[in-house]
Every structure is written in C-alpha cells, then in structure tokens.
Amino acid sequence: MNTNTEMTLAEAKGMPAGMLPEPDITDLPPLSLLPDSLRSLYDAREDAYSRYVDFESEHVDLLSLSWERTFAARDEAAGNQAVTDGVDPLSIPSALEQAKAERPRIVGALTAHVAAANKADQALCVAVRRELGPIGESIEAELAQASAAYVELQRAADKARQVYGGKLRARDWWTDWAKLGVRSHFTGTEGCTPLTVQGVEATDLYGNPVARGAAEVRFIDESYGAVVHKPKATIRSRTNGQEMTIDAGHAAALVANGTAEYAPDADA
Numbered sequence: 528m529n530t531n532t533e534m535t536l537a538e539a540k541g542m543p544a545g546m547l548p549e550p551d552i553t554d555l556p557p558l559s560l561l562p563d564s565l566r567s568l569y570d571a572r573e574d575a576y577s578r579y580v581d582f583e584s585e586h587v588d589l590l591s592l593s594w595e596r597t598f599a600a601r602d603e604a605a606g607n608q609a610v611t612d613g614v615d616p617l618s619i620p621s622a623l624e625q626a627k628a629e630r631p632r633i634v635g636a637l638t639a640h641v642a643a644a645n646k647a648d649q650a651l652c653v654a655v656r657r658e659l660g661p662i663g664e665s666i667e668a669e670l671a672q673a674s675a676a677y678v679e680l681q682r683a684a685d686k687a688r689q690v691y692g693g694k695l696r697a698r699d700w701w702t703d704w705a706k707l708g709v710r711s712h713f714t715g716t717e718g719c720t721p722l723t724v725q726g727v728e729a730t731d732l733y734g735n736p737v738a739r740g741a742a743e744v745r746f747i748d749e750s751y752g753a754v755v756h757k758p759k760a761t762i763r764s765r766t767n768g769q770e771m772t773i774d775a776g777h778a779a780a781l782v783a784n785g786t787a788e789y790a791p792d793a794d795a
Contacts, residue, residue, distance in 0.1 A: 547590060547637060550579055550644035553652055560665045562658050565651065572647035579640040589626055589633045598623040688739060689718030695747065699724070702751060708759025708772065723750035762787040 555561070558569065583590060588597050602623050606616040655662070693716045702724060703711040721743060723729055729737040729746040737746045760778035763770045770790050781787040 546592075547634065548641045550576055550641050550648070552576055552644065552648050555651070555655060556662070556666070560662060560669070561655070562661050562665075565654055565658060568647070568651040568654050572644070572651045575640075575644040575647040579637075579644050582637060582640050586633045586637070589630050590637060594626060594630065595623065598626040684739070686718075688721060688743075691744070692719040692721035693717055695721055698751060702754055706754050708774075710772070721747055723747050724754055725750065761790045763790040 552572070555569075558566070561569065588594060591597065602621055605619050605622070609616040609619055696715050696719070697713070699722075700711060700713045703709040720728060723746070729743050729750075731737060737743050758775040759772050760775040761770055761772045762778045762781060764787050765785065778787070778789070782789060
C-alpha cells in the first residue's frame with residue numbers, strides 16, 4: 528500500500544492520517560427566499576455535492592477506515608472456499624491486493640470531488656453575500672405574513688381561553704353542591720380567566736404559569752379530580768329547632784347523642 532500518497536492527502540487537509548476529507552457545505556435559506564439569479568449557482572453546488580455522495584457510496588468499502596480488514600476478510604473467505612472446491616488458494620486473485628492498488632486513486636478522486644463541492648459552495652456564498660439586500664426583503668415579506676397569522680390565531684386562542692374559563696364556573700358550582708355539600712350561588716359569566724378548584728391560575732411547583740392550552744386544561748382538570756366527596760346532612764336542633772347542614776359524620780354523632788334529629792325533607 529502506498530501510504531505516502533494517503534498521508535499527503537490527509538496532511539494537506541490538516542487531518543490525521545487515515546481520515547478522509549468531506550465537503551464543507553454551507554446551510555442556506557430555502558430557494559423560495561433566494562433570488563432567481565442564484566439558481567444556477569445553487570444547482571451547480573447541489574450537483575457537485577451529489578457527485579461526491581454518489582462516488583463515496585459507490586466506493587464505500589475502499590473509503591472506510593476498516594477497509595483493510597474488510598478486504599482481508601474477503602480473502603480469507605475465498606481461501607476457505609478454495610479448499611472446499613479443491614483448488615489452490617493462491618490461484619485466486621487477492622481482493623486485498625487489488626484494494627491496495629486501487630485505494631490511492633479512489634482517495635485522490637474523492638478529494639477532487641470534495642474540492643469541487645467546496646469550490647461550488649464558495650462561489651454560491653460569494654453570490655449570496657451580494658444579494659443579501661433582496662434576500663432580506665424576501666425574509667421580511669414572509670415574516671410579515673407569518674406574524675400576522677400568528678397574532679390572529681393568538682387572539683382567537685385568548686378568546687377561546689376566556690370562554691373556557693367562563694364554562695369552568697359551572698363546574699365550580701357543581702363541585703360545591705355535589706362534592707363539598709356547599710350551597711353556593713351560581714355566578715356564570717361569558718368569559719374569564721381559567722382557575723383551578725382552589726380559585727387560582729394554574730402554576731407549577733415553582734410558581735411559574737403552566738403553558739396555555741392542553742397543559743393548562745389538564746392541570747385544572749386534575750385539580751378538580753382531586754376534590755374528595757364530603758357528604759353532608761341537614762339536622763334540626765332539639766334545643767331551639769334551628770336547622771343546619773353539616774358533615775354527615777358530625778350530624779350522625781349529634782343525632783346519636785340526642786342533641787339533634789335529621790330534618791325531614793331537607794334540601795341539603
């Protein structure tokens with residue numbers, strides 16, 4: 528193997544021996560933002576890069592870092608088969624020797640493809656810099672459309688959030704009556720800030736607002752789901768006849784000791 532050729536190619540690129548160069552292609556905005564005058568240079572760069580990719584794929588075994596082991600394994604497999612076939616193993620052409628003879632030329636060709644791709648990229652970048660004014664105008668035009676759509680959708684989202692907050696008032700009332708046994712007044716509204724069952728906005732453990740949308744809805748749903756049902760009962764005092772609605776357990780204790788009795792037909 529002519530290692531001097533490979534070392535020269537590697538050292539010329541400032542890389543360790545055995546490492547092969549790769550194109551340094553500049554990521555640019557999509558063609559929709561670039562002037563038509565750049566199309567030919569853009570296409571030329573893409574073609575040069577595609578030729579590099581195709582060449583590398585075609586010779587992937589020769590260009591890999593483990594190429595010697597790859598071709599040596601092929602020779603070993605051929606020698607093994609030769610014994611099975613009853614032929615002299617040395618009569619079979621060596622894949623490794625052929626690879627050693629071909630690889631310097633393949634590496635040289637690869638380096639040429641890399642240089643061509645880099646040159647095309649540099650030419651395109653020089654032209655792009657000359658067209659930064661028109662490119663900036665195209666960017667701002669698309670940005671103006673996107674920002675207008677964003678603002679419009681945000682307004683709709685804010686309005687929907689207020690409607691959602693208003694609908695939560697009905698759930699809040701139902702929770703008072705059905706789970707807590709509290710006879711609260713219904714305070715409906717067309718729209719308001721969504722609140723948890725505790726009557727506060729949804730925040731994380733650090734006091735930061737929960738992201739609006741699905742995360743906020745899930746957080747509020749979970750706060751209501753954590754409410755424990757507390758049954759109530761209405762009793763009448765045997766002392767003064769006063770009726771009151773209290774926890775069912777407490778009411779049962781008062782009835783048991785004769786202090787009160789359950790109020791008949793009470794709306795608890």
